[in-house]
Amino acid sequence: NAGVTQTPKFRVLKTGQSMTLLCAQDMNHEYMYWYRQDPGMGLRLIHYSVGEGTTAKGEVPDGYNVSRLKKQNFLLGLESAAPSQTSVYFCASRTGGGLNTEAFFGQGTRLTVV
Amino acid sequence: AQTVTQSQPEMSVQEAETVTLSCTYDTSESNYYLFWYKQPPSRQMILVIRQEAYKQQNATENRFSVNFQKAAKSFSLKISDSQLGDTAMYFCAVHSGNTPLVFGKGTRLSVIA
Numbered sequence: 170n171a172g173v174t175q176t177p178k179f180r181v182l183k184t185g186q187s188m189t190l191l192c193a194q195d196m197n198h199e200y201m202y203w204y205r206q207d208p209g210m211g212l213r214l215i216h217y218s219v220g221e222g223t224t225a226k227g228e229v230p231d232g233y234n235v236s237r238l239k240k241q242n243f244l245l246g247l248e249s250a251a252p253s254q255t256s257v258y259f260c261a262s263r264t265g266g267g268l269n270t271e272a273f274f275g276q277g278t279r280l281t282v283v
Numbered sequence: 284a285q286t287v288t289q290s291q292p293e294m295s296v297q298e299a300e301t302v303t304l305s306c307t308y309d310t311s312e313s314n315y316y317l318f319w320y321k322q323p324p325s326r327q328m329i330l331v332i333r334q335e336a337y338k339q340q341n342a343t344e345n346r347f348s349v350n351f352q353k354a355a356k357s358f359s360l361k362i363s364d365s366q367l368g369d370t371a372m373y374f375c376a377v378h379s380g381n382t383p384l385v386f387g388k389g390t391r392l393s394v395i396a
Contacts (some may be wrong), residue, residue, distance in 0.1 A: 202383055210291070210387035211374060227383065259328065261384070271318075272384055276327035283372055 171195050175275035182250040182282045190245040190278055194259030199265030201243040202236065202272070203227075205256040205283050218243055219265065250282045255271060285310045286348065289387035296365045297395050303306070303350075304360045304390045306375030308396050315379035318360045322372040322389075362392075363388070370394045 192201065199220050203210040204227075213228030213236045216235040231240045232254060236247045243262075247254060261277040286309045296302035307372040308317065319331040334351050336340045340351050342357075350359045361367055 173299060200381075200383075203387075211289075212386040214383050214385070217383045257326070261328075265381075271330050271333070278325045 172274040173260055173273050175191075175258075175278050177278060178276065179279050180281070182247075182280065184250060184252060184282060186250050187246070187248050188249075188250065188280075190258055190260075190280075192243040192262075192275060193244070194241055194243075194260075194273070196260040196264075196273065197240070197264065198262035198273075199214060199240075200263050201237065202257045202261045203233070203243065203245045204261065205229065206259060207256050207279075213246065215258075235278055252282045254280065257283045285312075285315075285379070285382065285385045286379050287377055287387035289347065289375055289383055289390050291390045291394070292388070293391045295393040295395055296362075298365055298367060301361060301363045302365055302366055302392065304362075304373050304375075304392065306358045306360070306387060308358060308375070308377045310356075310377060310379060311312050312336070312379035312382075315377055317349075318378075318384070319358075319360045320374045320376060320377045320386075321369075322374065323368075323370070328374075340357070365394045367394050367396060 171196045198245045202217040203215040218237040221240040236244045258278045261272045263272040288307045290326045315336045317334045321329045332344045346363045374389045376384045378384045
């Protein structure tokens with residue numbers, strides 16, 4: 170059971186380049202999230218999805234877009250990367266409905282924008 | 284909006300001693316869940332313990348326990364018999380219903396031999 174898998178694990182981009190981060194989960198979870206982690210800032214929510222075909226903005230959505238075309242996948246796109254987007258990105262998923270649901274995290278993607 | 288505050292950016296503890304990490308939160312929801320996650324140097328996020336807001340009894344998982352004070356909106360984590368493997372970042376988090384997990388900024392814990 171793979172759980173939550175993020176691709177790639179590391180990436181270096183030049184300013185202005187675009188890229189897509191892929192999050193895949195095999196637990197049939199309804200909810201999926203993208204967070205970014207910066208030193209001293211904790212995990213901040215970028216975008217999230219409560220089901221296939223739905224997305225919503227989180228705390229820091231600017232400069233990012235997302236898509237949830239398939240239930241198991243949640244894509245995070247950077248159209249024109251900026252140095253301020255240098256961060257570690259985490260994807261998470263959990264089942265919907267009740268409150269007592271643990272969120273499962275991917276291993277993170279370290280992105281550097283130069 | 285829900286918020287989580289962790290007022291201790293860094294802490295250290297001697298091996299085998301007890302340490303308490305603080306967390307306060309704010310939410311307008313009547314029913315919610317609180318979590319402590321551990322992030323070791325491997326970067327993996329690991330659930331340590333969770334607490335249901337409507338349960339008065341404090342949650343316990345082996346050496347980890349919480350002190351949940353609902354009226355004060357406080358949710359501290361106590362680690363007993365600290366081990367070197369407990370060295371990590373610890374994040375407090377809250378969510379309710381369909382709302383996403385909201386995290387605090389974390390506390391970096393170092394266990395010293």
